[in-house]
Amino acid sequence: MCCSDFLRVIMVAFNGIIFVAGAAILGVGIWVKVDSGSLLKILEQVENTPAELNQIFYVGYLLIAVGSVLVLLGFLGCCGAIRKSPCMLLTFFIIVLLVFIAEVSGAIVILVFKPLVDTLIEKIGHEAVQRIKVDYGKNPNFTEVWNATMDGLHCCGFYNYTDFTDSPFYKNNGHSYPRMCCDKSPCNLQTADTSNVSGCYFELVNLIENNAVILGAVALGIAALEIAAMAVSMQLYRKSSQEH
Helix, strand or coil, X not given: CCHHHHHHHHHHHHHXXXXXXXXXXXXXXXXXXXXXXXXXXXXXXXXXXXXXXXXXXXXXXXXXXXXXXXXXXXXXXXXXXXHCCHHHHHHHHHHHHHHHHHHHXXXXXXXXXXXXXXXXXXXXXXXXXXXXXXXXXXXXXXXXXXXXXXXXXXXXXXXXXXXXXXCHHHHHXXXXXXXXXXXXXXXXXXXXXXXXXXXXXXXXXXXXXXXXXXXXXXXXXXXXXHHHHHHHHHHHHHHHHHHC
């Protein structure tokens, strides 16, 4: 078996896996959005199911988007290698290159323009707090998402318990705060002020910092796979162009 044939087999196998994985993710995303009631019934039948799992259908759109991109990449890479199609291989290369550039650009923005990132986070935090004060306890979906987030990260609000002051929940529950904001009940101003519950923003930062090595290794692994995929697709593209 010559080098180009070996690369073609690797390309087909690799992208075949991507295509199947993307199709599975896409299917789950569509199912979550179309038939979320059945999914919730299944979750209810599982013993000791965490409450935050009930919010899984909120990520349906994300699953659909990720699955669609993976299906497209897998199709282009697999069919391009099998049919020796320069057009498909070039399209595959361009898409992977764009994803790679976006990842590198994001990393550069975070490292070089950290003050800008901090300003953006501050703006997002301000908008999140304002939304909490308007919709928490009034909008069921928004309230459930925040409850799941606070349960999962063991946190309270975006910054702290004061984010909920004057919210619909605060006004309709005798000036009390969500149970996640206190170490003991009832969760009022006194118990919330003496609790050790941090804001979700700080808990998320701690989670990222504590897993920075793992996240960095995963990012480097993904980057290496993308570079390898681009190199193989370009080699096959060159061979296919010469044959055509």
